[in-house]
Amino acid sequence: MFIKERLFTPGPVPLPPEVIRALGQQIIHHRTPEFTNIFLETRENLQKLLNTKRDVLMLTSSGTGAMESSVVNFFSEGDKVLVINAGKFGERWAKISQTYGLNVIDYKIEWGETYDKDRLDEIVRENKDLKGILVQHSETSTTTLHDVAYLAKVCNSLDDCILVVDGITSVGVYEVYPEEIGIDILVTGSQKALMLPPGLSILYYSEKAEKRLEKSNIPKFYLNVKEESKKQSKGQTAYTPAINLIIALNESLKLMLKEGISNLAKRHEILAEMTREAVKELGLKLLSKSPTNCATGVYAPEGINADDLRKQLLKIGFRVAGGQDHLKGKIFRIAHMGYFDIMDMLQLIAGLEIALNKIGYKVELGKGIKKAQEIANKYI
């Protein structure tokens, strides 16, 4: 039977038609008033998204490039930093920091959990010379949300500490206002809630972080924030930018701003709640003790390989993500970021019920759906 494939992976996520149209166009030159206008409008829209008037840079790289840029521009060799390492991407902060000679306190946390505030306070008490705390706002590998506001408070209690937040999956899902929260560096990527193909990343930095630019002794060229900042405030870039992604970003930002950031956040909250409650109703267990609204991680039922369940889901039209490293085969992850609505989630849950039955885990058809419908019903 003819089956459509639907992407429910936590990046890339489906593109809205407006974005597809913007991508499928003849190229324009970047050293033109036409592009500069689009660039500056996009920059302004990014500032609106983050509720800031400060620099928000666009880098031609995937999210990891922006993570690297956060390390090499704002720190120096030997700087002591604390990494909240609660999954695959926390691990990446540690690896990047170690690569560039930072002195890393690697706070390893059980996958699926967030940091412990007492333990954190203890670490900070013993390391008052911390130059930075690096964290994921939403750790997608474990679908876990970390409280960044508390980290900002802790950071601010220290002499010279900046909070570096990987918001790759959280920007556009939560109201991530770095100035209000006290985030010093915030990065995000194009292929998540910004609803674009991968290849563009975004970097915000605070006034406090800006002072580090002059001091940092780590070499950088392609990902040099100072050079980009000089150019981008005038609507240009240091090197040839991903022209068509920037044009498409402007389109997706218009969609997001039209919906409104708080509506956007509310929608994602509802989609995530529907999913969490439905899978629990079906007797399944959530992976995370601090679940994020970006994506929901779920344990496969006892005795069932999560990857077999994913194959079954794919057969009936749904591509969801699996677990990484030691979670492989144990969990599956359903994205909520970006171009999704209530009916998408209901459809996915309907498919999940069928797939679970097919693979030998008997559930009453419609049971999870009903739960999700009840939640959705409150909002429509």
Add this chain to the structure above:
Amino acid sequence: MFIKERLFTPGPVPLPPEVIRALGQQIIHHRTPEFTNIFLETRENLQKLLNTKRDVLMLTSSGTGAMESSVVNFFSEGDKVLVINAGKFGERWAKISQTYGLNVIDYKIEWGETYDKDRLDEIVRENKDLKGILVQHSETSTTTLHDVAYLAKVCNSLDDCILVVDGITSVGVYEVYPEEIGIDILVTGSQKALMLPPGLSILYYSEKAEKRLEKSNIPKFYLNVKEESKKQSKGQTAYTPAINLIIALNESLKLMLKEGISNLAKRHEILAEMTREAVKELGLKLLSKSPTNCATGVYAPEGINADDLRKQLLKIGFRVAGGQDHLKGKIFRIAHMGYFDIMDMLQLIAGLEIALNKIGYKVELGKGIKKAQEIANKYI
């Protein structure tokens, strides 16, 4: 009057319809057999383009990212390298190398000229410990071709020297076969003869260069060649790749391979020859003493500002590039790379004749065209 804008800038260049179609599609996930198949086919087609069976990596960055990758992966701090610095991009090799602590012999050459073989031999005789020679195959800022085959010979005469070639504008214009020529590292970018939007770069490296990967002591993470190589040979990437650019690259490579690399090279030769002969016929002077077929740089007539001429050209439908740094206002540059044919060049020359007259430099209409037609006529 209604006027279409035509891009004749040396990057970005116009996209073929096949590429636009590939870009304007719903996204697919990169961790799928579907993408892996496309990735491996694209990789194979890149190998065909470069006539090699060795690693050809795709990096999510603009060309400068691949240039940086060439430096940080294949050299160590203090390594002595010779930079052939004959323009804006030669200068970039020097800057990147200096940023990462290489010991740079900066061989500065008058813009518009290529290196002098005797002077080169002399430098090499005095610096037998050279670890690398870095050069542009085609220095686009001055539309100058450098003889890379001679540099390969020189490199090979030394103990442990690798030839690093920026082929960003030359790959797809010339038959650039790195193994035959003896190029150790070759980089190129998407927005030139590969006829794509910017945001993807390509890196080839030789067996000799590969041995450097273990030795290099410069830190790298996002642009780590070893990590990418491990993944890419299996159809994956270390970090999320520019999915839609890779899919579109496969389309443009199919077009290029269908035409045939030698036909491609011949076409560019003809387009460049038509342009050079036409502008000379109009009494104008070429910028370069060693002109490349990628783009043609031309001095504006005596007493005329090249940027005014460019504005006039834009008014009638042609966007050409200007000069950089001290050449600003003195020259203009016409691209031949990629999706151009004989009739495009004739049209551009017709427009140039009109624009020259409009701006006060009297030329006989049709004079340059006739010259270009005569050349074209020999081949059709």
